[in-house]
Amino acid sequence: MEFQAKNAIPKYGFKVKLNHEYPERRSPHFRPSLKIIWTMLPLLFRYIWYYIVYTFKRKSVVMDYILMETAKRIYGVPIGGIGSGTIGRGFKGEFCRFQLRPNICEYNTVDADDFIITIKDKNHKTIFQSCLSTYKKTSLTSWKSNLNPDKCNYTGLYPRAWIEYDLSDYGIFLICRQTSPVIPHDYESSCLPCSVFVWNIQNITNEDRFVTISFMFKNGTGSKKLDKQATTSSKGFYYQNCEGVILYHSLDKMQCSYTIACKTNENVNISKCLEFNPKSDGSDVWNQLEEEGQFDKTKEKSHKTRHNFGEIGIGVAAYSKILGNSSQAIEMALVWDMPSILFTEDDKRHFRYYTEKFGKENAALKIVHFALQNYPSWEEKIYNWQKPVLEDSSLPDWYKSAIFNECYFISDGGTVWLALDEDLKTSLKDHDPRKKYGRFAYLEGHEYRMYNSYDVHFYASHALSKNWPLIQQSLHYDLKDFIFTEVPEKIEELYNGKIIERKKPDTVPHDAGNPGECPFNLINAYPIHDVSNWRDLGTKFVLQTFRDATTSGQMDTNIVKDMYQACDIIMRKLLEFDLDNDGLIENSGTPDQTYDTWVMTGTSSYCGGLWLAALYVMIKMASALEIIEDQEFYQDLLDRARQSFDKKLWNGKYYNFDCSKDQKSSIMADQLNGFWYLNCIGLNLDIYKIIPKSKIQSALKEIYNNNVLKFCQGTMGAVNGFINGQSNKICVQSQEVWTGVTYALAAMMIQEGLIEEGFKTAEGMFRSMTEKFGLIFDTPEALYDKSCYRAIGYMRPLSIWSMQLAWESRKSLK
Numbered sequence: 001m002e003f004q005a006k007n008a009i010p011k012y013g014f015k016v017k018l019n020h021e022y023p024e025r026r027s028p029h030f031r032p033s034l035k036i037i038w039t040m041l042p043l044l045f046r047y048i049w050y051y052i053v054y055t056f057k058r059k060s061v062v063m064d065y066i067l068m069e070t071a072k073r074i075y076g077v078p079i080g081g082i083g084s085g086t087i088g089r090g091f092k093g094e095f096c097r098f099q100l101r102p103n104i105c106e107y108n109t110v111d112a113d114d115f116i117i118t119i120k121d122k123n124h125k126t127i128f129q130s131c132l133s134t135y136k137k138t139s140l141t142s143w144k145s146n147l148n149p150d151k152c153n154y155t156g157l158y159p160r161a162w163i164e165y166d167l168s169d170y171g172i173f174l175i176c177r178q179t180s181p182v183i184p185h186d187y188e189s190s191c192l193p194c195s196v197f198v199w200n201i202q203n204i205t206n207e208d209r210f211v212t213i214s215f216m217f218k219n220g221t222g223s224k225k226l227d228k229q230a231t232t233s234s235k236g237f238y239y240q241n242c243e244g245v246i247l248y249h250s251l252d253k254m255q256c257s258y259t260i261a262c263k264t265n266e267n268v269n270i271s272k273c274l275e276f277n278p279k280s281d282g283s284d285v286w287n288q289l290e291e292e293g294q295f296d297k298t299k300e301k302s303h304k305t306r307h308n309f310g311e312i313g314i315g316v317a318a319y320s321k322i323l324g325n326s327s328q329a330i331e332m333a334l335v336w337d338m339p340s341i342l343f344t345e346d347d348k349r350h351f352r353y354y355t356e357k358f359g360k361e362n363a364a365l366k367i368v369h370f371a372l373q374n375y376p377s378w379e380e381k382i383y384n385w386q387k388p389v390l391e392d393s394s395l396p397d398w399y400k401s402a403i404f405n406e407c408y409f410i411s412d413g414g415t416v417w418l419a420l421d422e423d424l425k426t427s428l429k430d431h432d433p434r435k436k437y438g439r440f441a442y443l444e445g446h447e448y449r450m451y452n453s454y455d456v457h458f459y460a461s462h463a464l465s466k467n468w469p470l471i472q473q474s475l476h477y478d479l480k481d482f483i484f485t486e487v488p489e490k491i492e493e494l495y496n497g498k499i500i501e502r503k504k505p506d507t508v509p510h511d512a513g514n515p516g517e518c519p520f521n522l523i524n525a526y527p528i529h530d531v532s533n534w535r536d537l538g539t540k541f542v543l544q545t546f547r548d549a550t551t552s553g554q555m556d557t558n559i560v561k562d563m564y565q566a567c568d569i570i571m572r573k574l575l576e577f578d579l580d581n582d583g584l585i586e587n588s589g590t591p592d593q594t595y596d597t598w599v600m601t602g603t604s605s606y607c608g609g610l611w612l613a614a615l616y617v618m619i620k621m622a623s624a625l626e627i628i629e630d631q632e633f634y635q636d637l638l639d640r641a642r643q644s645f646d647k648k649l650w651n652g653k654y655y656n657f658d659c660s661k662d663q664k665s666s667i668m669a670d671q672l673n674g675f676w677y678l679n680c681i682g683l684n685l686d687i688y689k690i691i692p693k694s695k696i697q698s699a700l701k702e703i704y705n706n707n708v709l710k711f712c713q714g715t716m717g718a719v720n721g722f723i724n725g726q727s728n729k730i731c732v733q734s735q736e737v738w739t740g741v742t743y744a745l746a747a748m749m750i751q752e753g754l755i756e757e758g759f760k761t762a763e764g765m766f767r768s769m770t771e772k773f774g775l776i777f778d779t780p781e782a783l784y785d786k787s788c789y790r791a792i793g794y795m796r797p798l799s800i801w802s803m804q805l806a807w808e809s810r811k812s813l814k
């Protein structure tokens, strides 16, 4: 069988055998030094009290530090489009990790969800039957995996994956190709809750073979606690050129159906199992397939809906005669139609974005048909998107895997993409992107349940802005509105026990809320600090505004006009933090920025640099709108701030961390963050108008020689802080490597021509994380030098797309 190039297994990606084991196990239980614990005690006590009260009131704890998730180290490419829920898959073939309920990531592997192969010889004698996964099941004990995992290979290149099974002992070579609709610049298919599995069965003998591929699935998400008794029913269907079984039920009062389907084909005989008991040993299903190679067709004749009050499993079997020396493709799809979701403290139903095209009811079969009809074009588009990177011989191999596989978080980040209500829609201006593209939110992390945490999204947003710019814009329009929102509720700031207003007007929020409360209304779910005092949120808003307004290459003045007032208010408010009147804002001597345990005192390179960058784009925006007064105002500020930045922080080699006595000499990996951002948005030459090129080069080299090379011999990325010849142990975060910061730093190096250093910096970390610790598709926020990580499944590492921006901009220079 000739494969088209787009379907061939890519040379690059996450590649393991189906019995792969990782060499190093890490844990989430980092124990800081006693000194750090001592300084954190008040916070700790308040946190524990908050935790007890919230748990007692059955409220959602935003960041759970008590029951932390330990990485399972089993993951492969998850399935599903963007914002309609995802189902994780293990590289051993598991269906695991369900993110269908918006407020929780469920780390369950469901034994009943699997594929089974049956091979019969020319005399219809069964010569082989096996699950097409190799992990160990704890239920359905008669479903055996008889594969030799050593002879099966997994390749993951998000959003696609391949498994090759060498069954040559039985005359068969089998390849599964899994595709989910995650397609850059496509807003129609990319929101669909589905995945397609194409099975390519090759008969490598001269004799006929009869091969059955069965797809089995069950109700719920494998959670005994959450999958409460509810009526479940199943029904067989024929629709257009698809056939299969649909299982109706609901998850916490949210209607959800699972559909498994197969495309009809004259060479394929499809049979259905409308009901099996996933609590049994599974021998009914197993024996039937073994004997018949298909399900009992007499049972599906009645076409009645079956109702069930417990557990129910369904199946579709595709049986095909494969002539000697020939092959057959079997096309299957899985669709989970969960049109609306409920947030815990919100009575309103929110409809998913796909319902705008596919309807609020009974969309499942339409999606099945659409997916099985259109997946070849999805594959083509994904292939064309990835091709320039995969074929670029000057890019390192690991990067070709990293750049696409890190994208998993776009769909698998607890992401919701919602349709707006009609009344809200009509209130919006015509060019408001939310009108057409709905509302988008993803979690800061699987364990950090806050939507769109803006300080972190600032890093991650390049992945969206480059590939789905209109989703990014829609998110940003929401943020602009939230700036003016007030939430008067009083909350206790866990950091210092002060009672504060949850959201003050005219401030940039930290996040769009917690799906376990009432997100989009109750914004600022983050409980640790009073974020209205944060020094980086405002500048990050301004910088993102400018980026979104110039994504197309030209200045979109509609966006600038819509956002300018908010930007101006925020910048003038931030100026209140310039106590010494040098045009530059200062930090407060508390962790008042995204490094929320790391104290910055006086002017810091991190917040100061962001401030300079924001001033620079304010001038550009004021000039575009011809507001001369403002333009001059910001220009004057920038001129003064720039000089002061240099005077206060430059030490001859790099920019000091801040203006404190004992910490200022700490080398911060992220000290050039503001300039990194300007680089990302195409202002790479402009930054030398703010700070000299020679100083940027010098600082980058200092970081590389210390934070990277002197930390774990350069094999772990850049440690956040480096002082006195070692990693900075002043607080927890200063001794961490932030995966997203390491990618951003690497991008900055590449942009500034330190190309080898840039790739080496990121390579060490990516390879340690994926090859040693097994954290691929689970990328944590932070890694420590030894034994631990923090917060798996995290947003910030999507910043790897800034490396791609830097690379492309370097190439266009040549």
Ligand SMILES: *C1O[C@H](CO)[C@@H](O)[C@H](O)[C@H]1NC(C)=O
Pocket (backbone or CB within 6 Å): 219, 220, 221, 222, 223, 224, 227, 228, 229, 230, 231, 232, 249, 250, 251, 309, 310, 311, 312
């Ligand atoms: C489905 O399965 C669960 C177990 O995973 C079972 O306890 C439950 O009753 C069923 N749930 C629904 C919604 O039918």
Ligand SMILES: *[C@@H]1O[C@H](CO)[C@@H](O)[C@H](O)[C@H]1NC(C)=O
Pocket (backbone or CB within 6 Å): 151, 152, 153, 164, 165, 166
């Ligand atoms: C799996 O990969 C190995 C090594 O790359 C190769 O020798 C083998 O043929 C592959 N197996 C299958 C089933 O493709």
Ligand SMILES: *[C@@H]1O[C@H](CO)[C@@H](O)[C@H](O)[C@H]1NC(C)=O
Pocket (backbone or CB within 6 Å): 266, 267, 268, 269, 297
């Ligand atoms: C499909 O199954 C039906 C019923 O078992 C049988 O009559 C028919 O011949 C089969 N077709 C093929 C192509 O195997």
Ligand SMILES: *[C@@H]1O[C@H](CO)[C@@H](O)[C@H](O)[C@H]1NC(C)=O
Pocket (backbone or CB within 6 Å): 206, 325
């Ligand atoms: C298999 O098919 C190919 C191409 O059709 C042919 O060249 C080859 O001789 C066949 N092999 C056998 C063993 O029949």
Ligand SMILES: CC(=O)N[C@H]1CO[C@H](CO)[C@@H](O)[C@@H]1O
Pocket (backbone or CB within 6 Å): 001, 201, 202, 203, 204, 205, 206, 324, 325, 326, 327
């Ligand atoms: C089309 C196809 O799958 N052909 C395979 C059939 O089996 C022979 C070996 O007998 C293979 O070489 C072919 O690739």
